[in-house]
Amino acid sequence: MNQDQKKILKYLISGAFALVLLYFSFKGVQWSQFMGALKTCDWGYVILAMAAGALSFWLRARRWRMLILPIDPQTSTLSCLNAVNISYLANMVLPRAGELVRCAYITKNSSRDSSGKKLASYEKALGTMLAERIWDIVMVFLLMSLIIYVLWNRFGSFFSEQLLGKAGRGFSFSTLMIVLAAAAVIFVAAVIALRRRGRLWGKIWGFFQGMGQGLASCLKMKRGWMFIVYTIGIWLCYWIMSLFTVWAAKGIDPASLGEGAGAFIAKMNDLDAIDALFLMTAGAFSSLIPVPGGFGAFHYIVATALQSVYGIPWNIAIIFATLSHESQVVTQVICGGISYIWETLRK
Secondary structure (H helix, E strand, O other): OOHHHHHHHHHHHHHHHHHHHHHHHHOOOOHHHHHHHHHOOOHHHHHHHHHHHHHHHHHHHHHHHHHHOOOOOOOOHHHHHHHHHHHHHHHHHOOOHHHHHHHHHHHHOOOEOOOOOEOOOHHHHHHHHHHHHHHHHHHHHHHHHHHHHHOHHHHHHHHHHHHHHHHHOOOOHHHHHHHHHHHHHHHHHHHHHHHOOHHHHHHHHHHHHHHHHHHHHHHOOOOHHHHHHHHHHHHHHHHHHHHHHHHHHOOOOHHHHOOOOHHHHHHHHOOOHHHHHHHHHHHHHHHHOOOHHHOOHHHHHHHHHHHHHHOOOHHHHHHHHHHHHHHHHHHHHHHHHHHHHHHHHHO
């Protein structure tokens, strides 16, 4: 199987997984009621949520630039912003492809040293991206830990049973030992094979060395406290996006969903900023599932959270999940399209 065939296979598997999740997320939904409910939402709040999403892109670009500056001091905020925006477009086609695209973009636009080498080589840019992702993962688990510790009675069962419990079922200690043993065998075999091919080993070692330099760039940042400020700002934007979507869903006309929907819409109306924080944190776990753009995964997790914690029926919960996800998809398409056109015209 050649590289093109492998890429096509990855596209097909990833796309099929997303379709399966979308199928189960929207299974049984009455589309006339679904579309009628969407029409009655408060779209002013949806637009505000999209604006908060666009602001988070700019903050992410500023934060990433802080990691790149110790490697290439000439990197501009605009280059980082365009790279971030275009990466979101790539992620809609193939999960995790966006991270590779934005690293390649930064490398392509990097300045050179006296010997003509790119200052922000691909492996160094990849290291900075990994450092940024590590911070995001830390934030997700910090938020989850905070919610569980402070509000266990309200949200603890969802994380322990619905999310982490289902993920851990069927994964025993013996399975873990088998995986670790297989990984050890593969690693030893790879080391032996590479030592017999010194040139190849040198290239691979150089690649990981460059990644290490990118990861270590967080230790060389100037005004490192601003990195923390940007990180808090990014996640504050996500929280605001979730809150605006909650307020947008409060405008749903119960009559559009048929008889008996009034009581459940009233439950939606009772959601506050803490509930928006919980839904945002739950939705963040969808990024761990390898599907393009979070399609299906986000819908399923957020709708499950609304159903299991608040007792809101699936046909209403999926409306909120769709509003939250698709509004940001549109934001990503607009921002990514603008950045792509900008780069095309600039060239």
